[in-house]
Amino acid sequence: MAKPIIAVTMGDPAGIGPEITVGSLNKSEIYDLCTPVVIGNAAVLEKLLPVVKADLTINKVNTPAEARGEYGTIDVIDFPNLGDYQFGKVSAECGAQAFAYIEHAVELCKTNQVQAMATAPINKESLKAANVPYIGHTEMLAGLADVADPLTMFEVRNMRIFFLTRHLSLKDAIGQMTKERVHDYLLRCDAALAKLGVEKRKFAVAGLNPHSGENGLFGYEEVDEIKPGIELAKADGIDAVGPVPADSVFFQALNGRYDAVLSLYHDQGHIAAKMTDFHRTISITNGLPFLRTSVDHGTAFDIAGQGIASSVSMEESIKLAAKYAPHFKQA
Known part of the structure; x- marks a missing residue:
């Protein structure tokens, strides 16, 4: 059976999302289970490689079908138009970019170019600053998928x-x-x-x-x-x-x-x-026409960009998406 392709949204560029994304894709077992394709900003990810101590190569692709899916390479659908930003700071630009990543991942799911999406954390204040009409992931996904009450x-x-x-x-x-x-x-x-x-x-x-x-x-x-x-x-x-x-x-x-x-x-x-396991508690949004998993923590602006955030939750989120993707029924 072919490995599922998982869209991994990078989250708010100013939060810990980019570094836990890099950290999770620095684990070879992820590539044994799936082909992860990051939706985000390649320059931000590149900047964090030495911070996370990851000897990886960024590979920009236009579609998931172009992904290499090989450990050692991070396949990225790049959203390059990010202006000045600072780790740990609320930013309208970062809020707008984070929303754009999610919109694109939803489109990839809807068109069956990927089999699931795993999301890194976004920031409510940044979304508000960008005039994004949703307060968080669940509301976004419900609106973008035209679903009344996700579970x-x-x-x-x-x-x-x-x-x-x-x-x-x-x-x-x-x-x-x-x-x-x-x-x-x-x-x-x-x-x-x-x-x-x-x-x-x-x-x-x-x-x-x-x-x-x-x-x-x-x-x-x-x-x-x-x-x-x-x-x-x-x-x-x-x-x-x-x-x-x-x-x-x-x-x-x-x-x-x-x-x-x-x-x-x-x-x-x-x-x-x-209390069972904080870092391995993963959220699944049910009731959507596609599979979505997520870390259950925030952007942690206080430690963003320092390379100290644990990537365990992001790893588990991607693994859970890969676990359920082959069995997920759209109808």
Whole structure:
């Protein structure tokens, strides 16, 4: 089977994205799994080669088909028109470039020139300065792909975590924990794993209250909304259990009892994943007509350009894209 071609967006040029991109492509095992093609600025990458201590050659290409795909060479679709910039500084030019990389990667995915995209971090302030009409990656990808509500999944080691709610206050998130939403999300989570080629799909839904409420002793959300939502999903053929107390469900999933966990709110799942392995927690955006993986950290302006940022997350993001790309179902 031919190796999948993965579009790797460089991220904000002023952040750590370029150096972790170089660092990840300084690992021969990446090239054993896929052909990575960087979408970014060749001059920025070239500048960082000695900083990262990478003895690599930059190879500018016009299309992914021209890529050499060989360790020792970074194949780059070059966006050269970047003016003055400084590592660690918010810049409208950098925000505009970062958005352009993503737009091009989406186009390559849509036209099947690549089989997936793996993204380095972008900066919200730089995007705003560039008048980019999106606050972050998920919103961009949803807009560019004309998808209403993408579904975020984390994968770390053998644990997968979906999120019922994300960027809401805890009070507002609790208000979103309805049986209808739990039912809908379990159906969508099952479809997302099927699209990734995952055949075994047993879900656990995390509890909200201590001990999942102890049948109303510590709150009624589990009794009134969460468990009824699970039962509706089970009636539709979804293999789901819960609510399982949040202090144990993630440990159980990590040890193979469940194939995925539906986290009820942002920090519940984020803490579990990042305490398991911060650098290897990778985000997959489901519900798109193409496969996208991403590091789950920011641009780290405070250390950008110094060659001290770990490339592990970027490596894992590319590897996960290569893992799922051969199985990904577009329909």
